[in-house]
Amino acid sequence: xxxxxxxxxxxxxxxxxxxxxxxxxxxxxxxxxxxxxxxxxxxxxxxxxxxxxxxxxxxxxxxxxxxxxxxxxxxxxxxxxxxxxxxxxxxxxxxxxxxxxxxxxxxxxxxxxxxxxxxxxxxxxxxxxxxxxxxxxxxxxxxxxxxxxxxxxxxxxxxxxxxxxxxxxxxxxxxxxxxxxxxxxxxxxxxxxxxxxxxxxxxxxxxxxxxxxxxxxxxxxxxxxxxxxxxxxxxxxxxxxxxxxxxxxxxxxxxxxxxxxxxxxxxxxxxxxxxxxxxxxxxxxxxxxxxxxxxxxxxxxxxxxxxxxxxxxxxxxxxxxxxxxxxxxxxxxxxxxxxxxxxxxxxxxxxxxxxxxxxxxxxxxxxxxxxxxxxxxxxxxxxxxxxxxxxxxxxxxxxxxxxxxxxxxxxxxxxxxxxxxxxxxxxxxxxxxxxxxxxxxxxxxxxxxxxxxxxxxxxxxxxxxxxxxxxxxxxxxxxxxxxxxxxxxxxxxxxxxxxxxxxxxxxxxxxxxxxxxxxxxxxxxxxxxxxxxxxxxxxxxxxxxxxxxxxxxxxxxxxxxxxxxxxxxxxxxxxxxxxxxxxxxxxxxxxxxxxxxxxxxxxxxxxxxxxxxxxxxxxxxxxxxxxxxxxxxxxxxxxxxxxxxxxxxxxxxxxxxxxxxxxxxxxxxxxxxxxxxxxxxxxxxxxxxxxxxxxxxxxxxxxxxxxxxxxxxxxxxxxxxxxxxxxxxxxxxxxxxxxxxxxxxxxxxxxxxxxxxxxxxxxxxxxxxxxxxxxxxxxxxxxxxxxxxxxxxxxxxxxxxxxxxxxxxxxxxxxxxx
Numbered sequence: 001x002x003x004x005x006x007x008x009x010x011x012x013x014x015x016x017x018x019x020x021x022x023x024x025x026x027x028x029x030x031x032x033x034x035x036x037x038x039x040x041x042x043x044x045x046x047x048x049x050x051x052x053x054x055x056x057x058x059x060x061x062x063x064x065x066x067x068x069x070x071x072x073x074x075x076x077x078x079x080x081x082x083x084x085x086x087x088x089x090x091x092x093x094x095x096x097x098x099x100x101x102x103x104x105x106x107x108x109x110x111x112x113x114x115x116x117x118x119x120x121x122x123x124x125x126x127x128x129x130x131x132x133x134x135x136x137x138x139x140x141x142x143x144x145x146x147x148x149x150x151x152x153x154x155x156x157x158x159x160x161x162x163x164x165x166x167x168x169x170x171x172x173x174x175x176x177x178x179x180x181x182x183x184x185x186x187x188x189x190x191x192x193x194x195x196x197x198x199x200x201x202x203x204x205x206x207x208x209x210x211x212x213x214x215x216x217x218x219x220x221x222x223x224x225x226x227x228x229x230x231x232x233x234x235x236x237x238x239x240x241x242x243x244x245x246x247x248x249x250x251x252x253x254x255x256x257x258x259x260x261x262x263x264x265x266x267x268x269x270x271x272x273x274x275x276x277x278x279x280x281x282x283x284x285x286x287x288x289x290x291x292x293x294x295x296x297x298x299x300x301x302x303x304x305x306x307x308x309x310x311x312x313x314x315x316x317x318x319x320x321x322x323x324x325x326x327x328x329x330x331x332x333x334x335x336x337x338x339x340x341x342x343x344x345x346x347x348x349x350x351x352x353x354x355x356x357x358x359x360x361x362x363x364x365x366x367x368x369x370x371x372x373x374x375x376x377x378x379x380x381x382x383x384x385x386x387x388x389x390x391x392x393x394x395x396x397x398x399x400x401x402x403x404x405x406x407x408x409x410x411x412x413x414x415x416x417x418x419x420x421x422x423x424x425x426x427x428x429x430x431x432x433x434x435x436x437x438x439x440x441x442x443x444x445x446x447x448x449x450x451x452x453x454x455x456x457x458x459x460x461x462x463x464x465x466x467x468x469x470x471x472x473x474x475x476x477x478x479x480x481x482x483x484x485x486x487x488x489x490x491x492x493x494x495x496x497x498x499x500x501x502x503x504x505x506x507x508x509x510x511x512x513x514x515x516x517x518x519x520x521x522x523x524x525x526x527x528x529x530x531x532x533x534x535x536x537x538x539x540x541x542x543x544x545x546x547x548x549x550x551x552x553x554x555x556x557x558x559x560x561x562x563x564x565x566x567x568x569x570x571x572x573x574x575x576x577x578x579x580x581x582x583x584x585x586x587x588x589x590x591x592x593x594x595x596x597x598x599x600x601x602x603x604x605x606x607x608x609x610x611x612x613x614x615x616x617x618x619x620x621x622x623x624x625x626x627x628x629x630x631x632x633x634x635x636x637x638x639x640x641x642x643x644x645x646x647x648x649x650x651x652x653x654x655x656x657x658x659x660x661x662x663x664x665x666x667x668x669x670x671x672x673x674x675x676x677x678x679x680x681x682x683x684x685x686x687x688x689x690x691x692x693x694x695x696x697x698x699x700x701x702x703x704x705x706x707x708x709x710x711x712x713x714x715x716x717x718x719x720x721x722x723x724x725x726x727x728x729x730x731x732x733x734x735x736x737x738x739x740x741x742x743x744x745x746x747x748x749x750x751x752x753x754x755x756x757x758x759x760x761x762x763x764x765x766x767x768x769x770x771x772x773x774x775x776x777x778x779x780x781x782x783x784x785x786x787x788x789x790x791x792x793x794x795x796x797x798x799x800x801x802x803x804x805x806x807x808x809x810x811x812x813x814x815x816x817x818x
Contacts, residue, residue, distance in 0.1 A: 083142030083678025
């Protein structure tokens with residue numbers, strides 16, 4: 001079984017290019033598919049005739065190594081079953097950890113707190129509709145403060161780089177609801193940041209590294225589309241899905257234009273069929289079958305702009321014409337009358353003489369001033385200073401009078417111009433051939449109005465003639481509307497409908513080729529998208545089958561194909577297989593325990609695909625509904641996963657820890673217990689090294705085992721116990737020092753011999769002597785055990801229960817500082 005069901009790293013676009021070349025896809029379809037995968041803009045440019053795209057050169061995947069996150073501790077206070085602050089401390093590296101505790105011990109509270117911190121939600125609480133459940137998330141005995149802290153270590157995916165600690169936290173104020181939490185993340189001891197800055201929102205949705213008993217049971221109870229979506233998302237075919245959606249949108253848009261043209265054609269043919277005009281029959285025949293004869297239709301309607309049709313248009317325009325309203329006319333006439341009265345009230349001739357005299361006096365004044373003369377230049381009479389002052393006053397008064405008179409004249413001219421424009425702007429009507437007497441009556445009224453009398457009679461003339469023009473115009477508009485209706489024959493409205501259809505048909509016809517191409521591209525995506533989906537789904541299917549083969553013990557059901565079928569509301573997951581060799585759908589024949597096992601078989605590959613940033617996998621009570629026969633198979637699956645993942649299993653019974661002890665599986669066992677007041681404590685059960693020591697004790701104590709067998713096998717168990725304890729201590733110290741797990745694993749794999757393992761766990765060089773640590777004087781038990789692990793392994797020896805006691809003391813020495 002591959003615990004990392006790694007999907008193909010080839011870019012989706014490159015895969016599509018390969019399929020296009022393999023299937024000899026027409027260029028028009030191929031480039032439409034590729035444009036749709038790019039963007040809506042590129043798709044519209046492609047169907048609009050833009051240049052086709054060239055295939056870019058393939059670029060090797062240069063994605064930097066991702067950091068895998070492992071959990072170091074979960075700290076909870078006031079949340080669910082945890083009252084005062086309690087912590088679940090884990091080893092942040094691959095390996096198997098089982099957290100046991102009776103129902104109500106608080107173990108699942110750690111799991112739910114972890115789920116909320118990492119994903120921002122809780123499957124269990126979201127699906128509990130009862131108000132009792134929804135209001136019971138805060139601890140009864142210690143509801144405030146209420147907070148969660150999850151410390152993870154991000155290990156670089158490779159031997160290079162340093163590990164980085166990250167704290168994900170949530171806090172609830174007193175009285176706040178479950179959704180009112182304040183959350184943050186702190187990376188490497190820096191400033192608090194939004195949890196979204198960690199970049200886990202999308203991965204948590206895709207790879208969901210947490211599975212609870214409720215979710216296991218609900219995996220096949222929810223809508224089929226939910227399981228489909230969960231599996232489909234991780235296949236990384238968003239480009240295919242988006243391209244199909246873009247093409248469907250454009251197809252609908254263009255298809256609507258074709259539907260409109262077709263609808264207009266059907267309606268037009270019904271009207272044409274009842275018309276008596278022979279031109280209607282010709283057009284109807286041209287529209288009978290595809291391709292419609294547009295040239296015939298255009299020829300028949302070309303005569304629509306006849307003299308008669310133009311007259312009808314002129315009559316309609318005349319009927320719609322309007323005159324200036326009476327208020328504007330009254331204002332213009334009143335303004336003219338007032339201006340004229342002011343003009344006549346001024347003595348025009350006297351003012352002209354005054355103007356002339358003023359000019360003469362101004363010139364004389366200028367001469368006297370500039371020539372410095374004392375006599376008048378005309379009569380040579382002496383001009384005194386008094387004369388000059390009198391002349392200056394006279395000039396000022398005369399100038400003011402001239403300016404006022406000029407303003408009166410300008411006002412009268414403006415009023416005259418307004419009346420002239422009012423009369424000139426009246427609409428001229430020809431309507432030749434209309435036969436309307438009202439036309440001549442209107443023209444005559446307008447002509448009389450435009451024959452303006454002398455200025456003193458203009459106002460009275462306009463006031464008298466304007467109502468006659470208005471009456472003639474009203475009579476004309478009514479007559480013109482009536483005559484337009486009379487002259488409009490049965491062909492004119494048909495022409496309007498034909499022109500409307502013709503325009504719609506031409507638009508739709510321009511897009512018909514594009515529509516056919518888009519439909520072909522959509523079909524290509526549906527057909528080959530399924531092929532790509534099957535290719536990417538296969539590693540998950542293979543992994544699920546492998547896991548099921550281990551979990552199905554004593555089950556007659558064999559798992560076959562797992563397929564994502566249908567689209568839209570019809571999408572579903574089809575699970576087929578066989579029962580006793582007979583092909584069938586598997587869900588209907590499975591027991592509850594088998595369904596839970598199948599849910600795990602599907603969940604685990606999804607949670608462990610290669611692109612997941614989560615190095616951990618949390619399972620809350622996964623074996624609750626399992627038959628005892630399936631526990632060993634499940635443990636085998638966990639062992640394989642634990643080679644590359646930090647696997648943490650919460651269990652309410654002792655079946656899994658018992659199997660671990662019985663099969664001597666390398667795993668960390670933790671026990672959760674609850675005291676009054678929701679005080680939760682976590683303690684380590686026997687470690688792997690202790691189990692090896694227990695095996696050694698059983699071997700040596702068993703009187704039925706021959707001495708030479710004990711002496712040959714016993715030292716090997718001693719060595720396994722010591723090396724296991726040294727490894728546990730070494731990796732713990734590496735984590736504290738910030739050394740990447742991959743680097744620690746690489747260095748550990750190079751060690752040869754128990755002595756080297758112990759040396760590096762103590763922080764020494766692997767070739768360095770253990771010296772005082774195993775001194776026969778100060779630490780005789782260590783010296784004895786190390787001798788059994790090295791010399792004793794090769795040369796045999798006589799082992800007794802005292803040696804086992806020394807082994808246990810040595811193990812406590814190695815693990816005691818943890």
